[in-house]
Amino acid sequence: MNQLPNSIEARDIAFQLHSYTDARKHEDNGPLVIEKGDGIYVEDNNGKRYIEGMAGLWSVAVGFGEKRLVEAATRQMEKLPYYHTFSHRTHGPSVELAEKLISMAPVPMSKAYFTNSGSEANDTAIKLIWYRSNALGQPERKKIISRVRGYHGVTIASASLTGLPNNHRSFDLPIANILHTSSPHYHSMKKDGEIETDFAKRCAQDLEDMIRAEGPETIAAFFAEPVMGAGGVVIPPQGYWEAVQPILKKYDILFVADEVICGFGRTGNMFGTQTYNLEPDMMTLSKGISSSYLPMSALLVNEKVYGPMADESHKIGVWGHGYTASGHPVAAAVALENLKIIEERDLVGHVRDISPAFLRRLHSLGGHPLARESRGVGLIGAVEFAHEALSATPGALGGKINMAFQEQGLISRNMGDAMAFCPPLIITEKQVNEMFDIAESGIETIAKAL
Template identity: 45%
Template sequence: MTHLAPNSPHARDVASVLHPYTHARRHLETGPTIFSEGSGIYIHDDTGRAYMEGASALWCASLGFASERLAKVAYETMRRMGYYHIFRGASNEPAIDLCEKLLAIAPVPMSKVLLQCSGSEANDSALKLVWYHWNAQGRPEKRKIISRKASYHGSTVATICLTGIPDFHKGFGMPFEGFLYADCPHYYRDHEEGETEEQFSQRMADALEEMILREGPDTIGAFWADPIQGGGAGALPPPARYFEKIQAVLRKYDILMVADEVICGFGRTGNMWGSQTCGVVPDIVTCAKALSAAMQPISAVLMNERIFQSVMTQSDRLGSFVHGFTYAGHPVAAAVALETLRIYEEMDLVAHVKALEPIFLRAFGALKDHPLVGDVAGHGLMGGVELVQDKAKRRPFPEGQKIGAKVDAHARERGLILRTTADRVALSPPLIITEEEIVEMAARLRGALDDTFAEIAA
C-alpha cells in the first residue's frame, strides 16, 4: 500500500475496511475506488469520472442514483418519529401501508408480509417459515431444501447454504447438511444436439424428480429459485416451460415453491414480478433491492394463506412467533419503499420496461456477431451475454483465463461498470435508462469485447 497517499481516503480505507466479496490481500495494494455521487444511470468516482452502471450497482439501483423525492420522505419520517419497532404488536403506518401495497401487487394471492432489512434476511426468514410450516403440519422431517447450482440467495449462515456456489462455501466449512442443489438450467451451454428447450426443461424436471426420490420426498421441504437466475449464473432466463415442469414435480411430492424475487421483483423482467414472466406460482416470495430503489435497506417475505395458517397453528401451540430483527418494519425504510412504489406507478414502470425491452434485446443481441459472444438472452431489462472460446462447440474459456474479469476491466476503462461471472456478462441497468443510453451502453460493451479480444490475441 506504499503507493497510496498517506491519510488519503484510499489509505484510510485499506487500513480500516474489510470489503465484502473482495480479495483482501490484493485490496491492500490496489485500494478502493471511492464513489462520491451519482445522477441518473451514472455513478461518479472521487476523481470526477462518471461511469454508466450496467448492473444497477448490485442489481438494485432501479431509479438510478440520488433522489430528492426519496430523501425528503426519509427526512420527514425521521423528523416525525425516526424509529420504532414492530415487535409485540407495535406498528407504524408506513409499515402497514407497505405490507398492504405488497399484498395488492403480489404475483399470486398472498396472505401476510414479514418485513426485514436485506435479501439475505428475507431468505433466511423464509427458510425458517418453511421449517415452521412443516413442523406445524406434523411433518418435521420435511427439512431438506433444494436450490440450484450457480444460484445466489444471500450470505448469512443459512442463505449461503441455499447458495449453490461451492467457492462461497469452502472457506467456511459450509454448506450444512440438508441443502441440495439441482442442475442450473443453462440451455445454451448444456443442451444436447437437437434437444429443444422444452425437452431440456423436461430433462431438468426428470433429474429433479430423481433427486427427490433418491432423498425421499418426505424429507424435502421446499424448492428455492430466482425466476431469472442472477448472481452466479449471470442473468440466465429459464428455458421454455422450465418452471411449469419443475412445479409439476413439486406439487406431486407436496414441496413448497419459494420464489427469490430479490433481483427480479419490481419490473426488472418486464412484469412486476419475475414469477409472472417465468410462470412461477410461489407459496413464498422474497424481495428486496428495488423495493426501495436500494435507497434504504429493506426487504419483505410474502407468504400465502397456507403458510400463515401454519403460523397460527404454531401460535396456538407455542405462543408468540419468535422471530424478528430490530429494524424490521423500520418506518423510514418502509416510507421510502412506499414512495418508491408510488414512483413506479407514476412512471407506469411495467409498461416502461416492456417498451424498452425490444430496444435492450436488439442492442445487446447485436453482440452475437462478436467472436467472443455465443449467446445473448434476457427479459425486460435483465439479460446475459455468454462469453465463449469456441462458438461452434458452445465451449466457454478455461476458468484460469478469467475472461469475464478481463471484459470487466476493459469496460471500466470505457466508463462502464459491469457485473461479470467467469463467462457471462450480466446486464441489469437502472430501470430509468433511456433508449439512447441503452444503445450507448451496448456500444461501450462492444468496445470492451474488442479490447479483450485484442488482448487475448496478442
C-alpha cells in the first residue's frame, strides 16, 4: 500500500477537487491553506496573516470568529441538531427566520422557502416560475431572461441564467428557454458619444426588443442582481432600473431580484432592492444571511407567485419539491443571530458611514496608469486593469495582480482583469486604508515588472 502524503497541501492535491480552479495547474501550485480567522483577517497554516478583502466569497458580513454565532450554533445543536420541513412538519428556528425575513423584505412578500445556497434558491425560483405558468394555464410562458455578465449560480438551471462563458463551456449550457439580454456595463458597452442615460435606455430597449421578438406571452420572468457581483461588480447606469421595470410590468413578466451578494447591507441599505427602488416579485437571499457560517439561503415570493402555486399543489395533492436540509435548524438559528448582530450594531449604517472612505480609495486606485475603470457602491467595488503586453490573454493581468496582493497580505479576487473589493461589513476606516495600501503596493509591483 502506498504511503499517504503527510502535509495538508499534498493531501489536498491528492484528494480534493476545487471550485473555479484549473485542476492541472492546481496539481503544480497547490492550495493556500487558511486555518483561522478573526474580524477582517484570516491566517494561513504558516502563520501569515491576510486582510480578507472579499469577505470569503462576498459573504462574511459580521467578520470571522464571531462568538455569538458559534454559541447560537452550539445551543441549537444541543437542543435539536436536525429536523426537516417536509409534509406539514416544522421547527422553531425555521418559523422564526421565515417570519423575520418576510418582515424585513423591502416590498410585500408572502412566503419564504429555505434552500442551502444562492444557486439552489435561483434554481428553485425557476422551477416555481414554470410551475406557476402551468397553474395559470399558460404552458407556453416558460422563457426566462437574465443578462450577459450576470451571475446566478452553478446548478444546471442557475448556471444557465449566469451570463458568463466559462460557466457554460463544456457543460452543454445554457439549457432551453434561458435567454440573455445586454449587460448594463456602460464603460465597455457604450457607443461613441453615448451618455449614460441614453445607454441605459438602449439596454432597456434591447430587453423589450427581445421580449417582442420571442413573444411576450412566452416570457415568464426576468432575473437580475441589483448590482452585478461575480460578473465584475457592474453598477447599473443612471436611469437603468427606471427604464427596465416598466417594461416588465407592461408585459406582466415576473421580476426576480437576486440579492445573494447585495442583501443584508452590502450596498448601504439592507437590500440592493432599496438602493435602486426595485419592486421584485421574488427575491433570492444567501451569503450575508448567515455570514456563511453555515449554508443557508432563501427564496421570498409575493402573493402573485404564491397563490397560483398553492392552488396547483392543492389540485395535484402535493408540491413535489424539497431539500433534506431546507430550513436546517442550526443554520436557521445562526442566521437569526447573524441578523440580530447586523441590526444591533447598525452595520448597514456603518456601511453608509465607511463607504465614502472606501470609494475614495477605490477610485484613487482607479487613477493608476494600469487601471481602466473603477466602480463601486456601498462596500463593494472593483478596479479594472489593462496593459498592452497582456491584452491578448484576458485575465492574465488580473491574475498577476491577484497573486501580488496575496503575497503582500491581501486576499482579493480577479474576475478577468477586474480586481474586486468586498470586505466584511465590520471593516474600519483604518482597515480600509490598510487594505488599499496593500493593493497600491501590489499594483506597483506588477507595473514595475511590466
